[in-house]
Amino acid sequence: MQRYSAFAVAREALRHHRGWGRAWGAPEPKAHYDTVIVGAGGHGLATAYWLGKRFGIRDVAVIEKGWLGGGNTGRNTTIIRSNYLQDPSAAIYEKSRALYETMSQDINYNVMFSPRGVMMLAQTEHEVRGYRRTAQANALQGVETQFISPRRVKELCPILNIDGPRYPVLGALWQPRGGTARHDAVAWGYARACSDMGMDVIQQCEVTAVRSEAGQVTGIETTRGTIGCGRLGIVVAGHSGVLADMAGFRLPIESVALQALVSEPIKPCMDVVVMANTVHGYMSQSDKGEMVIGGGADGYNNYTQRGSFHHIEETVRALVETFPMISRLKMLRQWGGIVDMTGDRSPIISRTPLGGCYINCGWGTGGFKAIPGSGWAMAELMAKGASPLAEAFTLDRFRQGRFIDESVAAGVAH
């Protein structure tokens, strides 16, 4: 692999940038792999990466029906935080956040991790109590968060209106090492690292059936032929139900549309991420100067990758009240992604009823932040049959009533 560095940029500048090679290969699928991962989003690629890095399993293909990161990984608002309430969530999200700190160095690819701080506003007494509780839980879990006063909120983000009138800011849950990262770069960087380890990342190849014999997975059918495998990892977010159907089981998941939008670029005015869950909107400013805005998910099953217009209106209305200065901004683009929602709003990293077949899904509206940690746990599960970080997130927790309830903890779970 060609190493990226300041020196390499200088060297290439001197030879008119003719020396840059391809970042990752475009191989034809082979007839058989030890391990096949379906879905080249962040979670699928991170799983493959850690399979190679931690367990030396490199006979791996990652199969993608569209393009790298073309699913939710390239459609999200990139908030990274780990201030969750329940212990299993805090453990995996904090592992993931910590891995983001060194990701650019680990994979020699600039993912622009920016720990600028994430602030979740408390705008009702109920939220104040809830976030105080989360701050206490986080202290016990070893996650650095703090409940801060309205004055501190205003200091950290002067463009915020903290005086209401409808929902005055009563405080906030502040995670100073939360932040954002460049979403495409996470997918591209992992794909490059996987390719470098000799793995095949195969785009434009849709999985159409799962093959099995005597309850054990043997391979997949794709639009580019049959591919055999000893182990199969399904990591397809919104399409999890479709793949589970092929593999012969059902999931506690519904797929719905979640939207985001960005404004025209403006001068730097905000250097933290602000989430306002009561009024249902959140915002940060990208390095290009665009205000990146997200809101709530639609309530009905949907695979169209576009959402309801009225949700945009609700989100923008809420944010204009919270940030009066954005009222005259023009919005440039709006898009949607299909998110996989579980009943307890927590993910699934688990074996499945089909032998040799594993699934990682249910990250819903908030899985970008979890990419490195989720891949870490999923790879361990697939390589060794168990992973401490994944233990609580099994598929059968719904039968056993062992929920990891994050839906009460946060109305919006980005």
Place this chain on the structure above:
Amino acid sequence: MLILTCPYCGVAADETELAPGGEAHLTREGPGSDDDAFAGYLFHRENPKGVHFERWRHAMGCGKWFHAARCTVTLEVFGTYAAQVTEPPRAIRDAVSARRPGWRWRDLT
């Protein structure tokens, strides 16, 4: 914008007037059912990429629950029908078949 016609009051209602209620025609489990049956009823969903039968409530209108047959890929609505049935009636199934030949759901076509 999704527009569904309420089979009770006949109003063609915009989605802002309606509340979605998820997958329809689930068998309600009760005392005596085992854990698998309860997990199936409470959590497991078909979540199809295609024809979906679902529950809606005319929340900002007459307030009644009803059913809709809809495609989750194109958002096409095949029809709406009363809440007091345990499976989509013949007329609705025919409307789906006309648009999606060969389609089936459980053991119905």
